Amino acid sequence: MVLTAQRGLCTYCGRSAATTIDHEEPIADRGADIWWNFVPACEDCNRWKRGRSARRWVADMDLHHRYPKAGFATRAMRPAVYAGITRRVERVQREIADMDRREWFRLHYGGERHRNKPELYEVxxxxxxxxxxxxxYPWRTPKLGTSRNVCTRWMCCGYQHPKAEYMVAFLEHEERDAFRRAVFNERAHEGDVLGRLIREYLLGKEPEGDDDTA
Known part of the structure; x- marks a missing residue:
């Protein structure tokens, strides 16, 4: 859940892929070891930040640029990059705290278990x-019903609809992407649109009459 926030990018530099989970408020400074104190970070930023809060790290980098020989920070970022850290942290923490998002990840990936980093990266x-x-974002779409154990998001797991029937459609990759974008713009579920297209197709077909050769 945490590593997919910020589009999977590091909260601090905003560029590298996030591969670690960082405590925004360090445990050493009485930061909580709980999800609302987690942010996704790349390994370099996590290592450079060390035992500082994001605000303290930003302040140290600012002092480093003003007084480069004082040793306030190592490997300081450019001001244009670190100036946005506080804003990115707040945005990421709001994203992670989103109740609908948390529910979606719990229902889809809550049962996943990993014993090491390779297995984590695989998930x-x-x-x-x-x-x-x-x-x-599937968690931002309406629900078909209320359930604690099954996802019923309209544009994600619409197959949970009681009248749903499973079908397979063969599309080229580009056609599939174009169809998904069109469905999203219409704020509908893919199955509903396919069903409507099939019904329109059937209504447009002329009924075949019996050959009258008498």
């Missing part, structure tokens, strides 16, 4: 690939 890659398949 993360699978999750990112799934999210790239949506032209939207």
């Amino acid at each position: 993360l890659a699978r999750c990112k690939a799934e999210l790239r398949g949506y032209p939207h």
